[in-house]
Each structure stands twice: as structure tokens, then as C-alpha cells.
Amino acid sequence: MSDLENAVLVTGGTAGIGLASAVALADKGFKVFVTGRSAPGLEAAVQADPRLTAIQADSSDLASIQAVADRIRAEGATLRVLVVNAGTAETTKLGQTDIATFDRTFDLNVKGVFFTVQTLEPLLIDGASVILIGSIVSIKGMADLSVYNASKAAVRSFARSWANDLRGRRIRVNTLSPGPVRTPLVQRLRGGDAASLDAFEAWAAEASPSGRIGQPEDIADVVTFLASDAARHVNGVELFVDGGLAQI
Ligand SMILES: NC(=O)c1ccc[n+]([C@@H]2O[C@H](COP(=O)([O-])OP(=O)(O)OC[C@H]3O[C@@H](n4cnc5c(N)ncnc54)[C@H](OP(=O)(O)O)[C@@H]3O)[C@@H](O)[C@H]2O)c1
Numbered sequence: 495m496s497d498l499e500n501a502v503l504v505t506g507g508t509a510g511i512g513l514a515s516a517v518a519l520a521d522k523g524f525k526v527f528v529t530g531r532s533a534p535g536l537e538a539a540v541q542a543d544p545r546l547t548a549i550q551a552d553s554s555d556l557a558s559i560q561a562v563a564d565r566i567r568a569e570g571a572t573l574r575v576l577v578v579n580a581g582t583a584e585t586t587k588l589g590q591t592d593i594a595t596f597d598r599t600f601d602l603n604v605k606g607v608f609f610t611v612q613t614l615e616p617l618l619i620d621g622a623s624v625i626l627i628g629s630i631v632s633i634k635g636m637a638d639l640s641v642y643n644a645s646k647a648a649v650r651s652f653a654r655s656w657a658n659d660l661r662g663r664r665i666r667v668n669t670l671s672p673g674p675v676r677t678p679l680v681q682r683l684r685g686g687d688a689a690s691l692d693a694f695e696a697w698a699a700e701a702s703p704s705g706r707i708g709q710p711e712d713i714a715d716v717v718t719f720l721a722s723d724a725a726r727h728v729n730g731v732e733l734f735v736d737g738g739l740a741q742i
Contacts, residue, residue: 497525499619501571502721503562505529505553505610506580507546508539510677511627514710515577515717520545522718524575529553529562553580554601559613566617573617575721578610579627583683586641596641603645607652611667621664625720626653627713628671628732630740646671650732657730666729668720673736674698675708704737712737 500523507516507528520526520543529551530536536548549565552558566573581603584595607626618624631643632650653669660667674680676695684690698707716735719725734740 497523498569498571500574501525501527501566502575502577503527503529503566503573503614504577504579505551507577508532508535508548510679511672511675511710511713512577512579513539513542514714515579516546517543518711518714518718519575519577519721522721524721525571527562527566527571529580553606553610554598556609556613559606559609563613563617566614571617572619573614573622574619575623575625576611576614576618577625577627577717577721578607580606580610581627581629581645583639583642583679585638585683587638588640591641599641599645603642604648607649611652611656615660615665618663618665622666623721623725624653624656624660624665624667625717626667626669628653628669630671630673630734630736632669632671632732634740653732654730666720666725668725668728668730669732670713670716670720671732671734671736671740672713673702673708673734673739675710675713677710698739702737702739703742704739706737708735708737 502519502524504512504516506512508530516526516528527547529549531552540546540548551562626649628649629646632646650669653667656667695707
């Protein structure tokens with residue numbers, strides 16, 4: 495099998511969970527495409543791992559998603575694995591949230607996820623694995639994050655529906671829902687403030703039976719499992735990877 499028949503797309507694959515997943519999948523021998531919006535971010539990802547093929551794209555923009563599909567098709571590749579990872583989180587205090595903030599979250603985390611899978615589906619081989627990156631907030635009412643929480647509940651629902659919709663092609667669709675993970679997203683949510691980040695990590699360590707915040711590699715290892723034949727009978731699940739935080 496040529497590596498073009500064994501390709502992977504990781505959306506938002508230039509930092510955090512997406513980059514760690516892309517590197518882990520490249521380690522397994524896949525040809526890996528990654529997307530991201532920022533050109534310097536894409537360059538840095540390819541510098542960090544020259545096996546990655548970078549495509550500049552905005553997953554909340556339908557024309558941009560179509561351009562990703564066109565580029566992968568032009569390279570002659572088909573996808574064995576699709577990791578729909580690009581996502582955002584912003585504070586949305588009830589009573590203080592404007593429509594633009596609401597729309598940014600839903601445009602990427604819900605609309606972007608739907609149209610990424612719809613647009614890329616023709617490039618997926620029969621028996622492919624689709625992995626949606628959700629969050630434990632799909633089942634938790636984390637304070638001041640209700641819009642993000644709801645967006646991830648939608649992701650969990652998409653996986654269940656698409657496992658059914660794509661059954662004819664034996665395509666598995668699962669949600670991988672991380673707990674808190676040390677990434678640039680969490681740093682941004684804490685306003686880039688070191689003391690606030692320390693306090694958040696201390697809370698995550700205390701709240702989780704594993705006693706620590708997650709690392710991107712903790713998530714990437716489970717992405718490679720869901721991508722693999724070892725997970726051939728795992729379909730439609732929401733798999734929590736949170737050290738037990740949301741389970742107790
Ligand atoms: N970190 C956590 O604690 C945590 C917990 C649970 C779930 N998650 C979920 O895990 C996923 C990844 O989170 P992360 O913490 O790794 O995020 P991150 O550190 O902010 O990295 C996000 C990645 O996605 C890209 N990206 C952002 N917006 C994009 C867009 N509109 N189109 C294409 N690419 C985009 C970013 O590059 P550019 O900015 O250059 O586009 C970057 O490569 C998200 O779905 C998030 O909700 C994270």
C-alpha cells in the first residue's frame with residue numbers, strides 16, 4: 495500500500511493536541527496532513543516534524559474546508575483517518591456574552607465539524623476511522639463556559655449519528671473527549687497569566703484521580719489507538735481521556 499492510500503488529516507494540527515496527534519500518527523507510518531490558520535504556525539509545525547504536510551485553512555470557513563479537500567485530492571491521497579480537532583473555547587458568562595463570541599465558538603466547534611466531515615467524506619476509504627475531538631464539558635456544566643460546553647455536546651451527538659449514517663461504508667466515528675490538557679488554548683483561556691495557569695493546573699491535579707493535568711501526548715496515544723485496527727469494534731463512543739476527572 496502506498497502512503498497516499500494511508501493518509502491522515504488532522505485539523506488544527508499545528509499546536510497542542512492536534513500537533514501531538516499528528517506526530518504520533520506519523521510515527522505509526524501514516525502520511526499526515528495538518529491544517530491551521532497561521533502561516534508561522536504551519537511553518538513551525540513542519541520544522542518540528544518535517545514528515546507533516548501543512549495546509550493553510552480555516553475550519554470555520556466552508557470554502558477553506560473545500561480547498562483542503564481539493565488539495566488532498568490533487569495530491570492523489572485518500573484518507574484512512576480523519577482527526578477533527580480544530581476547536582476553540584472562550585469565556586461566555588451568562589449576561590455578558592455577545593453574538594460574535596457565541597458565533598465564533600459554534601462556527602468552528604459545531605458548523606466546522608459538520609462541514610469538515612461532510613466535505614472530506616468522499617476522500618475517506620471504506621473502513622476509515624473518524625475521530626472527533628470533544629471534551630469532558632459535553633457532560634459537565636463548567637462555569638462561564640456554557641457555549642463551549644454546548645458545542646462539545648453537539649460533537650458527541652455528531653459521532654453517534656455519523657457512526658449510524660456511515661455504517662454502509664464501515665467507517666467508524668468516535669469522540670475522544672479530553673479533560674484539561676496543557677496546551678496554548680488553556681494558556682489563552684487563563685489570559686496568559688502564569689499564576690492563574692498554576693492555579694488551574696493545581697485544580698486539575700486535585701480534581702483528577704490521576705493527580706495531574708493531561709499532556710498532549712496522553713491524548714495523542716488514544717488517537718492512535720482509535721485510528722488503529724485494535725479499535726476495529728469501537729464505534730460511536732465518547733471516550734473520556736481525563737485521568738478520571740469527569741468520571742468520579
Ligand atoms: N486543552 C484542553 O484542555 C482541551 C480539553 C478538552 C478538549 N480540548 C479540545 O481539543 C482540541 C484542541 O485543543 P488544544 O488545546 O490543542 O488547542 P490549541 O492549543 O489552541 O491548538 C489549536 C490548533 O488548532 C488550530 N486552529 C484554531 N482555530 C482553527 C481554525 N479555525 N481552523 C483551523 N485550525 C484552527 C490552531 O492553529 P491556528 O491558531 O494557527 O489556526 C492550532 O493548531 C479542541 O477541539 C479543544 O476544544 C482541549
